Every structure is written in C-alpha cells, then in structure tokens.
Amino acid sequence: MSQNERLHKYLARCGVASRRKCEVLIAQGHVTVNGKIPGEPGTTIDPNYDVVLVDGKKVLPEELVVIAFHKPPQVLSAVEDASDRDTVISLGPDLGVRLYPVGRLDFASEGLLLLSNDGDLTQKVLHPRYQVEREYEVKIKGEFTSEVLDRLRKGVQLSDGPTKPAHVTIQHRPEMQSNVWLRFVITEGRNRIIRRMCEAVGLSVLRLRRVRVGQVSLGDLKPGKFRYLNAIEKDSLLHPVPPAKPGKKKPVRRPARK
Helix, strand or coil: CCCCEEHHHHHHHCCCCCHHHHHHHHHCCCEEECCECCCCCCCEECCCCCCEEECCEECCCCCCCEEEEEECCCCECCCCCCCCCCEHHHHCCCCCCCCEEECCCCCCCEEEEEEECCHHHHHHHHCHHHCCCEEEEEEEECCCCHHHHHHHHHCCEECCEECCCCEEEEEECCCCCCCEEEEEEECCCCCCHHHHHHHHCCCEEEEEEEEEECCEECCCCCCCCEEECCHHHHHHHHCCCCCCCCCCCCCCCCCCCC
8 A cells, every 4th residue: 555745855865955945936837746736835746656856856765865065164964066066965975866954064164974865864964853962162262251151051132033052061171261072962053153152151162063963973084084873863954853852741541441
C-alpha cells in the first residue's frame, strides 16, 4: 500500500532544495506532476506512481548523505558565488550527489558545517521548534567583566529582537583582561548572532569557531576536510526531540474502575 506525500516534502527528500525553496519552485511553475503544473499549494503525490519533473528532469529520492565539513575562514557558506569566491561546495568533496549547506557560518567564521542532500533533514536542524544546540568557541577583545558575562547569558537586545538566554562560560582567560576565549551554547540560528551579541556589549570578536551542532562534534577534523556522520549522529538530526515545555507534565493514566 503506497502512502501519499506532500510535493514540497518529496522534492526536499529528493535533494532538490530545502522545503521552503521547493515551495517557491512549485509556485513559479518549475515543477510538473504527470505532465501538469500543480494548481494548489500543498499538493500531495503518490511517490510510487506519480512522475515528478523539475525543469523537465525527473527527480527521485536519493540515498541520504550527511557529512561534517570543517569550513575554513574566508569561505562562503553557499553552493556558488557570483563573485567566484570559494564556497563550501567548491572546496568540499565530490560525492556524486548534490549537497547543500545545513544552515550557515558567516564568511569570516570557521568550524563545523553540515552538508546534506536531504532538505527534510535541513528543515529539522534549523526549525526553531526543535531548538537544536550550536556550540561555539569565541575569542573576544574588549573590557570583559562579570556584568558583561551576565548580560550575554540573560540575553541582549539586537536590531531584530532580543536574544534568548544563552549558556556562556569562560573557556580560557589569561592574566590580561583582553583576548578571552568564551564558549557559547545557543539554539538560535539568526545571521551573525554571536558577533552581534558581542558587539552589543562592547566586545570585538577576533575569532569564531563552531564546534558542535546537536550531537555532531567537530572533533579533530582539519580545516577543509570532511567526515561522514555515523548512524547515531544521523538519527539524532532526522529525529530531533523538542524540549519539554516548562511546567507541562505528562498525563497520568488512571486505572479503570471495576
């Protein structure tokens, strides 16, 4: 017995793009199902029987590929660049499948970046509902005090709204007040959020390295190198568990009366 699936989700599973971008492709008429352009958003298909084309080319689900890539600084977290700058895809391995960055690291930052051919996985890692942790090591310069640390932990006001409370600890602090290494653990994926948090409290970021996404760690992976994720790591990304809501208890099942 076959099971129907939403078209944009199927396209993401085929490695075409993220779910959101697949919705755009459908709306722009790039996608046909059995020779016809879908007339409604949220169209469902039967993957076993329907023929789906994107710009005239048939798409089929690919075997899931997820790798951990150590992005060097001065490399763009993108598939391609109009200015011909190095991107994580141009520097990454050619595995015979189309890979896409799962999220991003800004141009000057370095560290762990996941690459995958599965848009559904990307959606789950990035969706705010699941609050997947990102861990960073950050070298900062400026007047660093306990008050500044407390502000970073409680959240600071940015141009696009306040940040959520963050887990911030001192990783290394020399005798001099400057050049302190901090460790940030956050669940937000806003653009340049760590750098902007530091700027908001008067600190300059000298170096920023991401070392963990969820249960996937950078480890001793060298810049420009990659590794395949193991089964446990892949499963943790495909089936993230949203954190429990504070004060919400599981219902107690009472025994039936006799």
